[in-house]
Amino acid sequence: MTVKSPSPCPVPDGLAADIAAASRILAHQGVVDAMGHVSLRHPDAPDRFLMPRAMAPGLTTPDDILQMDLDCTTCGDDSRKGFLERFIHGEIYRARPDVISIVHSHSTSVIPFGLARKPMQAMFHNAAFLARGVPVHDIRQRFGTTDLLICDCHRGQDLAKALGQDDVVLMRAHGMVATGPTLQLAVFRAVMTEVNARIQHWTLTLADGGEIDALSAEEGVLADAPNSGASARAWDLWRLRVRQETGW
Amino acid sequence: MTVKSPSPCPVPDGLAADIAAASRILAHQGVVDAMGHVSLRHPDAPDRFLMPRAMAPGLTTPDDILQMDLDCTTCGDDSRKGFLERFIHGEIYRARPDVISIVHSHSTSVIPFGLARKPMQAMFHNAAFLARGVPVHDIRQRFGTTDLLICDCHRGQDLAKALGQDDVVLMRAHGMVATGPTLQLAVFRAVMTEVNARIQHWTLTLADGGEIDALSAEEGVLADAPNSGASARAWDLWRLRVRQETGW
Amino acid sequence: MTVKSPSPCPVPDGLAADIAAASRILAHQGVVDAMGHVSLRHPDAPDRFLMPRAMAPGLTTPDDILQMDLDCTTCGDDSRKGFLERFIHGEIYRARPDVISIVHSHSTSVIPFGLARKPMQAMFHNAAFLARGVPVHDIRQRFGTTDLLICDCHRGQDLAKALGQDDVVLMRAHGMVATGPTLQLAVFRAVMTEVNARIQHWTLTLADGGEIDALSAEEGVLADAPNSGASARAWDLWRLRVRQETGW
Amino acid sequence: MTVKSPSPCPVPDGLAADIAAASRILAHQGVVDAMGHVSLRHPDAPDRFLMPRAMAPGLTTPDDILQMDLDCTTCGDDSRKGFLERFIHGEIYRARPDVISIVHSHSTSVIPFGLARKPMQAMFHNAAFLARGVPVHDIRQRFGTTDLLICDCHRGQDLAKALGQDDVVLMRAHGMVATGPTLQLAVFRAVMTEVNARIQHWTLTLADGGEIDALSAEEGVLADAPNSGASARAWDLWRLRVRQETGW
Numbered sequence: 004m005t006v007k008s009p010s011p012c013p014v015p016d017g018l019a020a021d022i023a024a025a026s027r028i029l030a031h032q033g034v035v036d037a038m039g040h041v042s043l044r045h046p047d048a049p050d051r052f053l054m055p056r057a058m059a060p061g062l063t064t065p066d067d068i069l070q071m072d073l074d075c076t077t078c079g080d081d082s083r084k085g086f087l088e089r090f091i092h093g094e095i096y097r098a099r100p101d102v103i104s105i106v107h108s109h110s111t112s113v114i115p116f117g118l119a120r121k122p123m124q125a126m127f128h129n130a131a132f133l134a135r136g137v138p139v140h141d142i143r144q145r146f147g148t149t150d151l152l153i154c155d156c157h158r159g160q161d162l163a164k165a166l167g168q169d170d171v172v173l174m175r176a177h178g179m180v181a182t183g184p185t186l187q188l189a190v191f192r193a194v195m196t197e198v199n200a201r202i203q204h205w206t207l208t209l210a211d212g213g214e215i216d217a218l219s220a221e222e223g224v225l226a227d228a229p230n231s232g233a234s235a236r237a238w239d240l241w242r243l244r245v246r247q248e249t250g251w
Numbered sequence: 252m253t254v255k256s257p258s259p260c261p262v263p264d265g266l267a268a269d270i271a272a273a274s275r276i277l278a279h280q281g282v283v284d285a286m287g288h289v290s291l292r293h294p295d296a297p298d299r300f301l302m303p304r305a306m307a308p309g310l311t312t313p314d315d316i317l318q319m320d321l322d323c324t325t326c327g328d329d330s331r332k333g334f335l336e337r338f339i340h341g342e343i344y345r346a347r348p349d350v351i352s353i354v355h356s357h358s359t360s361v362i363p364f365g366l367a368r369k370p371m372q373a374m375f376h377n378a379a380f381l382a383r384g385v386p387v388h389d390i391r392q393r394f395g396t397t398d399l400l401i402c403d404c405h406r407g408q409d410l411a412k413a414l415g416q417d418d419v420v421l422m423r424a425h426g427m428v429a430t431g432p433t434l435q436l437a438v439f440r441a442v443m444t445e446v447n448a449r450i451q452h453w454t455l456t457l458a459d460g461g462e463i464d465a466l467s468a469e470e471g472v473l474a475d476a477p478n479s480g481a482s483a484r485a486w487d488l489w490r491l492r493v494r495q496e497t498g499w
Numbered sequence: 500m501t502v503k504s505p506s507p508c509p510v511p512d513g514l515a516a517d518i519a520a521a522s523r524i525l526a527h528q529g530v531v532d533a534m535g536h537v538s539l540r541h542p543d544a545p546d547r548f549l550m551p552r553a554m555a556p557g558l559t560t561p562d563d564i565l566q567m568d569l570d571c572t573t574c575g576d577d578s579r580k581g582f583l584e585r586f587i588h589g590e591i592y593r594a595r596p597d598v599i600s601i602v603h604s605h606s607t608s609v610i611p612f613g614l615a616r617k618p619m620q621a622m623f624h625n626a627a628f629l630a631r632g633v634p635v636h637d638i639r640q641r642f643g644t645t646d647l648l649i650c651d652c653h654r655g656q657d658l659a660k661a662l663g664q665d666d667v668v669l670m671r672a673h674g675m676v677a678t679g680p681t682l683q684l685a686v687f688r689a690v691m692t693e694v695n696a697r698i699q700h701w702t703l704t705l706a707d708g709g710e711i712d713a714l715s716a717e718e719g720v721l722a723d724a725p726n727s728g729a730s731a732r733a734w735d736l737w738r739l740r741v742r743q744e745t746g747w
Numbered sequence: 748m749t750v751k752s753p754s755p756c757p758v759p760d761g762l763a764a765d766i767a768a769a770s771r772i773l774a775h776q777g778v779v780d781a782m783g784h785v786s787l788r789h790p791d792a793p794d795r796f797l798m799p800r801a802m803a804p805g806l807t808t809p810d811d812i813l814q815m816d817l818d819c820t821t822c823g824d825d826s827r828k829g830f831l832e833r834f835i836h837g838e839i840y841r842a843r844p845d846v847i848s849i850v851h852s853h854s855t856s857v858i859p860f861g862l863a864r865k866p867m868q869a870m871f872h873n874a875a876f877l878a879r880g881v882p883v884h885d886i887r888q889r890f891g892t893t894d895l896l897i898c899d900c901h902r903g904q905d906l907a908k909a910l911g912q913d914d915v916v917l918m919r920a921h922g923m924v925a926t927g928p929t930l931q932l933a934v935f936r937a938v939m940t941e942v943n944a945r946i947q948h949w950t951l952t953l954a955d956g957g958e959i960d961a962l963s964a965e966e967g968v969l970a971d972a973p974n975s976g977a978s979a980r981a982w983d984l985w986r987l988r989v990r991q992e993t994g995w
């Protein structure tokens with residue numbers, strides 16, 4: 004018995020190019036290298052999402068975007084291989100209707116915060132979304148010894164549970180996930196989480212055990228509001244750089 | 252009742268290009284990213300200043316420069332949107348007649364010094380201007396919980412007061428402001444403050460609580476004098492790189 | 500009496516280009532600079548290996564690849580000079596039949612772990628191969644005061660002994676060696692060892708003497724399995740960049 | 748009464764281009780920025796040296812090279828302005844007949860070792876020349892409060908005295924000087940001193956007060972011998988990059 008592929012919904016013009024551009028932007032910004040991925044919930048079909056096929060993000064083109072349902076099955080007659088860890092995306096979209104876009108990376112400055120039991124805090128206004136809290140997902144707690152990958156729906160659900168209602172979740176000995184209500188904001192948050200990690204490393208070293216004047220939770224709420232504008236401005240810059248590189 | 256826009260004063264040839272170039276230089280030097288801004292007091296009208304419209308600094312062109320009065324109202328029939336934080340500039344120009352140019356950035360190495368209660372000191376001669384002292388503006392002290400932005404004249408005045416007679420002021424959980432008697436020197440100081448921050452981080456780590464041989468206040472005065480020449484040489488290099496990129 | 504050169508075995512098409520590309524990839528990734536080298540065991544003659552002549556890795560071309568036997572004598576009528584430290588390669592290939600490719604570098608983030616008596620640990624899944632253990636070769640133990648170079652077969656044998664059955668060995672006050680069952684995986688491991696070193700530096704600073712949740716040996720075994728796929732994806736990206744630069 | 752300029756000696760073909768290239772190489776390697784300079788003793792007139800006019804090193808061309816005597820007076824009918832700190836070069840050439848080339852930089856990773864009273868040590872073989880010792884020149888000891896610049900022969904002599912018979916001297920709150928028996932080796936040492944500084948920062952942090960296995964003085968002597976070959980290989984790479992950029 005074969006499972007029938009879900010049929011694809013038409014994708015608005017330009018959207019695949021924007022997702023491919025987002026992949027390249029994350030590579031340009033040093034957030035992803037040869038690994039990592041970004042996805043977008045389908046604007047007309049909330050139970051579908053769009054995501055590149057398994058490949059280095061810096062090489063993604065508009066033709067490389069797959070459509071998947073929330074079980075992470077590729078829609079239509081498309082035999083190209085998806086990312087092993089697409090379940091990060093499917094299960095967070097299922098658990099969080101408000102999430103429209105997701106980035107997964109192995110951001111090098113962020114990984115230490117998943118290993119050293121020191122919580123990430125918001126160091127500046129552009130990373131204000133972190134002031135809500137930055138949980139750490141430790142796959143050992145539910146699954147014991149594993150290959151650390153979110154390669155099925157059970158692990159995806161466990162990660163989505165660790166994310167809860169926050170915007171970012173760290174993955175112990177692996178990387179991080181940033182989410183957002185738009186593609187632009189998810190990309191912006193992935194970049195700013197990396198920047199914030201670098202700032203926090205140096206701030207903690209400088210404070211040498213003393214107090215640090217990080218954003219309070221209340222400041223975080225107020226300071227995060229202008230970030231949707233900031234993310235749009237950053238997107239304009241970063242998107243243009245991709246266009247200059249690729250022509251699309 | 253509508254407020255009448257102040258009328259613009261003619262801008263000398265080449266000045267808008269230099270301000271746009273300064274924006275791009277700061278982006279090239281890693282001092283600004285998609286955010287941040289630089290301005291110049293109008294050479295013929297001290298109650299006016301020139302500043303790019305709200306956009307990523309790395310994309311600024313000579314056509315993007317707005318003229319504003321010290322209340323931060325755009326002059327003439329120009330409906331393009333200014334930066335939300337233009338009040339940083341207007342209020343410092345008002346409080347400090349000697350200041351001719353201002354840079355605002357989210358310089359990543361500098362932010363920790365606004366969070367960790369360790370004062371910045373001058374680590375080398377090119378950053379000698381820091382030896383006068385580097386105050387930190389904490390917006391909470393007067394305004395309590397905010398979005399951390401200098402988005403009106405009251406907050407701008409509070410920041411200008413924290414700057415006092417110094418050249419640089421740090422902004423807690425936000426960034427910094429560098430000022431100067433020329434566009435070249437304000438840009439140079441913004442860059443050297445970032446470089447100095449990196450050097451101080453490593454010097455403090457190396458000293459591990461021991462003494463460090465930073466510049467004294469007296470050395471700072473003497474060593475800062477040659478920096479106007481140094482800033483001119485740096486400007487020649489950096490300005491040329493922009494010309495090679497843009498043609499202007 | 501002259502020693503007769505061993506005769507060369509034919510090299511499959513494209514292999515020399517891939518080795519030259521690997522040299523350039525390591526330069527692009529900041530793992531080698533003007534020094535360092537990568538080699539590949541001959542696919543049809545296990546007692547031979549292919550390696551660039553002595554030159555900066557970022558300049559290597561397919562015509563620069565020499566063929567050597569395990570005594571590190573160049574095969575055929577080829578008078579071009581090999582690297583002084585080719586004995587790193589020859590003796591590891593002799594001691595470890597499973598090793599097909601070797602990288603030697605002076606990776607800056609890695610060197611401290613050979614000096615400070617803190618063992619390297621695996622910080623994330625892409626560096627899971629480190630969880631087996633990362634020995635340090637201290638040339639002083641057998642050879643006393645030297646120039647630190649692996650410039651003959653005796654020193655090469657001592658290094659191979661320190662490597663044992665692991666994938667990576669650090670060289671005190673010198674650099675490191677990464678090995679792999681394919682060219683792609685040796686390159687990937689050399690890059691990921693450098694990345695892992697940076698992450699571990701910050702993790703240890705952040706933990707400040709407290710526990711860190713590094714990969715366990717068991718997680719290392721499971722998490723390393725998918726890295727051959729990951730290395731292939733990284734290779735696709737990195738190899739393309741070389742092709743764009745060189746045309747081959 | 749006017750002082751007569753010393754007459755210039757003919758400069759061998761290609762030498763001015765190599766000095767200009769050395770300036771650009773140091774900029775490419777991040778050792779100098781808009782400031783810093785490199786010089787070469789005249790091969791046929793040991794009381795003369797060749798050095799760029801005062802300008803950003805990254806812009807130097809073969810036409811920008813001045814000839815000076817050891818009093819730092821420009822030879823011949825040449826009114827172009829030399830660097831304020833040319834006395835670093837003149838006085839070291841006078842005091843050290845074995846020195847053929849000199850680099851002065853504000854290398855950011857190196858400056859902390861002039862401020863924090865922790866001696867620099869050789870961390871790896873390519874920086875073995877540091878194992879002889881790395882003195883720090885503190886201009887305050889003889890001249891009290893100054894602008895920190897080596898802008899006359901008295902200060903130059905004091906710096907040369909601090910250098911003594913070593914290869915590198917740090918300048919408190921300012922930068923460093925690297926010397927060598929060839930242009931290639933002076934450039935190599937300037938670059939490797941910066942790299943070594945980065946490695947030592949991380950090594951000391953990692954060791955956290957414990958012992959580190961730096962090169963001994965004896966190892967330093969042996970390990971420095973092959974660096975003249977290494978510097979030639981590095982020069983081939985770096986010189987080619989300049990040729991690709993400039994055509995000369």
